[in-house]
Amino acid sequence: MNIAAAANETLAHNSNLLVYSAMAVYTLAFVAHMSEWVFGSRSKVARTAAALTSQATAPATASAKVAQQGGGTAVLERPKVITKSAAGSRDVPDGPGAAGGTEKGDLYGRIAISLTVLAWGLHVGGVITRALSVQRAPWGNMYEFSTTFAAVAVGIYLLLLTLRKNVRWIGLPLVTTVLLDLGLAVSVLYTASDQLVPALHSYWLWIHVSCAILSGAVLYLGAVATLLFLFRDRYEAKLADPAGKQPGAFATSVLERLPSAASLDKFAYRVNATVFPLWTFTIIAGAIWAEAAWGRYWGWDPKEVWAFITWVGYACYLHARSTAGWKGRKAAWLGLIAFACYLFNYYGVNIFVTGLHSYAGV
């Protein structure tokens, strides 16, 4: 037992080193992302404004898109599909991204992504060594949950990048929050590597907590997109109304490089809708575990209540998005509130409210 404990401590120590190294590299990635945004601001593209003003005269060209078909001669052999957006949408093209079409900005952006990949490798290494040091799922306390959460969020981002989705715009906010999350984890929430209390000895730990982490990480990406949607939407609304107040130079410089409000909204919706069943499953799995551990599947424990509130919040968001008068900004606010509930359920309930879920010593 003692020999094992000694070996564990070496691993735990290595895990901490890896997490600290990951933070250092994330910081470099953060700097690179900042450079990307700074260099990108030098190009004066003003595409959005151009699109919005040109729309008044020639909407047809902007609205028509050709769906991607196979390359080469196949294009000639196949009828092209013409798509048309729903009435009422602005039909603004996506911004060029942080680099703003500049070569230098793009270079820094690529450096930032490479650094993020490297940092993520170290980060995942840290999580795995932590798990090995305790021979269990590394989700027994808030420190472990936070580090895994950040690793999963970055992992999903990198996965979307490899799937060639247009998600480079999320890089800077993501790296920033990952640094904040890890900073909190290593300073405030740190708990030395140890075994679990008996209540956590269950295979449901693997199922319930992993789903909670995965849902949270995806919902986080949705929330970032929703927040940016709100900014970008107001920006587009201002541009669409030349008589009204126009956005400032800084806002223009940043916001014009983001994807269009419609794209951000769509991304947020897709992300949230995809993960909503998983969040539902997280709660159901938690209920099944609660039934096994405490004798009731639902007992209005604060954690359960807030998981339920989060669930209802996202249900509101999904309904609002398909209800006239609520779609758009109102639905976006609901989405943000729902994510705030998730965050409160994690930080607020664990730290400030006593309940059955608060046995891990933070």
Next chain:
Amino acid sequence: MSTKTDTPREPGPAADPGSDLGAAGSQLSTAPQEEVTLPSLGPIGWVRWFWRQLTSMRVALLLLFLLSIGAIPGSLIPQTSIDPVKVDQFKADHTTLGDIYDKLGMFHVYSSVWFSAIYLLLFISLIGCIVPRSWQFVGQLRGRPPGAPRRLTRLPAYTTWRTDAAPEEVLGAAQRLLKKRRFRAHRAGTAVAAEKGYLREAGNLVFHVALIVMLVAFAVGSLWKSEGGKLVTEGDGFANSLTQFDDFKSGAFFDTDTMEPFGFTLNKFEATYERSGPQKGTPRTFRAHLTYYTGADGKEHRRAVEVNTPLDIAGSKVFLLSHGYAPEVTVKDGRGKVVYQGAVPFLPQDPKNLTSTGVVKVPGAQTKDGKRNQLGFQGFFVPTFGGKGSGSMFSQFPALDYPVLTLTAYHGDLGVDSGLPQNVYQLQKKYLKQYKVKGAPLAKMMLPGETMKLPNGDGSIQFTGIKNWASFKITHQPGNGLALAGAVAALLGLAGSLFIQRRRVWVRAEPGADGVTVVEMAGLGRSESPRLPEELGDLAAALEPDAPLVPDAATGPDAPTTGSDAATGPESDPQPEPAPAAGSGSEDPAEPTDSDGPAEPSEGARA
């Protein structure tokens, strides 16, 4: 997308953009339509208005939002059902606020009138929504996909080409193709109408019905449940009957006659704790070894019960809740007779290191001259004593490393003969006198084996050993299976309603002006999806062998297959409003005729 689409097809240009799709766009979902009309006067009118409001999406949304807000106070204010002691504490600390909260039902939020009102209204709204939608859905399943709208170019995804094949052949091939791809397809005039993804709506309905099932299961569970606690010392047992429980709660409809006969004995309780490191003292294992039986003369079985592994027995479950220590004592009275011998459970006051308190009541004791002299002992038990130097009776570790029992003694009348129920963990000191030695209360710290003598030769108490006790929760909760079934159905329904796309595809083939067949294909989905154009492209490609392309005379050789010529006309209508300029021309047949427009759409290309 809440246009009133129940009106028959209306090709008028003044109608809103959705209406030129006519029935084609209708009922792609059975989502309720928004009503904005004011109610007519009269009670029936008001009831109808109220019902419509309640079942509208907007009110449902509002109720959902209220439900989540209403759930918040219950997580922040102590709840009677979870921790009654905390509630009392709160009331004592905040007298005014406590009263207000009490009136608002804040100490039992989840069973309060207003919270129940919210969720009941929500569920009524839900039922009012599901029932008509289910009928509509059944109607849609029995009916056929609506025919093609006149102007397919208006649809979100559209393609066209010219072919040598006869219209009949093309339509036949299209119908076969669509059926092969599991669309429901039928011929309607010069077009094939097809629809797919009905499981989306089915999933949606299943999900909402499952929510109701879960509510019913929850109600059944709380009305028929029973839940009791029992503290068992090693060697002792429990049999499932009302009198055996230390505390017992049951739902309104629970009938004690239905309690199944079963029981168990606690043979041994094991606990291990972290011995070192920052989490020293944190429990690592709790295991209760039981021998149990079911039925009146059931066979005995052995099993270990742990925190996450309850014992499933005769429809009930036995959970391990907590544990503690029960010092074994032997009490002799003034006559030297053993009047009490056994283990007395002490309750932990400090959950981490198990500093415990308890009492020993000896009602049968007498003085040496035979007078009635009931004895009571009160004190602390610590599993790991800090040593004489520490000066306090606080345990340093939860395991039995250095067990010490400290007792003081009382004599007189315990009050147990009055017939009134008494807390077994407290002494009622009203008629008791504390033993004193030279004016100071008698107290002694005892190690196992040690004895404390009472003054006046009134007897002695010996600390003979320590047993573990474990407390169990025995619950019987019907409706768990139903709740689980509901949850699984809800999950599947939800996945179906979010991941399946419901979409319609139309294929029209008509002879053009020059006798060459013009094929048009268009798709419509409930929501804008990038998959719809892709699917339409795939379908078009799959249909091509049966409707080979003929180069368009009007366009350049580099883009012979473009559909833009057909698209440019209608596409140039400003989208949000019906076009005033195009208004006069919109009565034209929807059929695209060749125009000289160059292939523009590709310009907007993918980013």
